[in-house]
Amino acid sequence: MQNAKPKILVVDDEKGLRIGVQRLLEMEGYEVDVAENGKEGIELGTKNDYDIAIIDLKMPDIEGIEVLINIKQKFPNTVCFIATAFASYDTAIEATKLGAQSYIPKPFTPEELITEIKNGYQKRQLLLEEEKWRKEREERLLEVAFEKTRLNTIINSITDGVLVVNKEGLAVLFNPAVYKFLEFSEIKVEEYILDKLRPEILELINKFLLSDSKEKRSYTIQLEVKPNSEFFIEATASPVFHPGDNLAGVVIVFKDITELKKIELIKSQFVSMVSHELKAPIAAVYGFLKLMIDENIKLNEEQKKDYIQRSMVRLDGLLKMVNDLLDISRMELKTVRREIRKICLTEIIKNILDLFQVEIQKSNITVNFNYQQNSFCIDADADEITRLFTNLISNAIKYNSPSGNITISINQTGNFLVTEIKDTGIGMKEEEKKKLFSEFFRAKNEFTKNISGTGLGLSIVKRIVDSYSGKIEVESEYGIGTTFRIYLPLSVN
């Protein structure tokens, strides 16, 4: 017997028998509760998980069978005996059908009872064991099922395509995203798939399937699936090993790298454009120097002086371009150390106009600067905002017509300060307007031939405005003039 005493419930309306059995069993080392009628029997039997219950079949209030049903319903592992003198074969059958262990005919001897109880107790132990085992098994199954659904849910949620192929070339696991990367629209589990894949991908898989290598490395390829950079994929194949280091299969992960490739292309185009733009002034200066030292070419002093001056203009332009490029690069890398503080736009624009005084007078341009109040402020880096308006005002001067006008005004619209810079210059054609903010674009026509510039000014303007969550509007009419409207968020204070 175990540490805890086996607990037994005796339900009998016959007092003598009840007490006799209790005494007997208590002497045998059992803990015994008694109930003197069916109602009490049900109460106790459904309250405590007894090891064994001995239930009298015939009781005045509730039938023993009823008590049995109730106990079994609540505690199926309580071993129940039906005891009665009114034995009949039918009731015995009925009782066992309803879950009774056996039928003890009255009267019984103490020995008979003890033997039955002992057997019953063994049965109880088995039931408990079985129950424990079943519970464990259920929990494990639940866990496995959960793991499996969880894994599936995760794999199905991945936007990259996942395909697992076993050693025989059968598809064993895949997610819906994989179809985007394959030429066919249906995979069946356990279907032979190798002959359906692109040769490049098959080659990747075969690196593992056709070798005995236990290397845990992966192979990657990039493929242009649709021409003209419309769809680029990257496939990475990695081996899957059994615990014993035997190859189980190969997992292939497909990625859509179209956007990445597009950026790469833009980057390389940008680099070629930059090199071309940098080469032009270098070539010009180089050409002048070469002419000047060429013994076969006779230049007079005036020509030489002219060439040196023109070389300097080109070098100056080159320097400006390099500075602009560095600015753009810093902005792209977000390494610009900003000093955000409350700055006054009117102040900044006044300062810029002062700096351009000489150019303005030289071109005989009239500048009107209108603002309602002096305290139009924004939270920004003063250098950046100065740069922004310097570029715009410089353009308004450069691309203006001789004796033209520049009208600058600042107004508040909602939470934004709107600065308008309007010139009476050469204006732009529709197609030029579209390319306005792209790097190295410069309106090239008979008006602009002699205007120098890096082609980066407006690109920088746009970057600065964007970085402050602002907005630019452009209105332009070819040969009439251009208006830039810059929206910048008003200072919060």
Place this chain on the structure above:
Amino acid sequence: MNEKKKILLVDDDLDLLEQNKILIESKGYEVITANSAKEGWEIFKKTKPDACVIDLIMEEYDSGFVLCHRIKKDEHGKNIPVFILTSATYDTGFKFGASTSEEKEWINADELINKPVVIDEFVQKLENYFELNQRK
């Protein structure tokens, strides 16, 4: 040479235009310049030069191509050497060039001259064409 051959030089970079003019003139040619494709075409029609040298990338990236094409289709133009001047090649990452035979056919230029111009090589090539044309 009995009389100076007339060469039309088209480039939108005024500095390079002047430098190449001086270089080519130093070799005994007459040089007429134009600094846009549009102007180039007008001067071509007016002066009927003996050869054309056109910068590839001008105001618009393809204006050199277009001018070259027009000249080569012209009654006078189809019989004279037309050279394209460029620094834009595949080496510098441009998507177009004149290195394959297909492109050369499309561009329709007789020669592709890299910048900066190596004047002696340039003259050599030019003279080859003049000689060839004379024999015809």
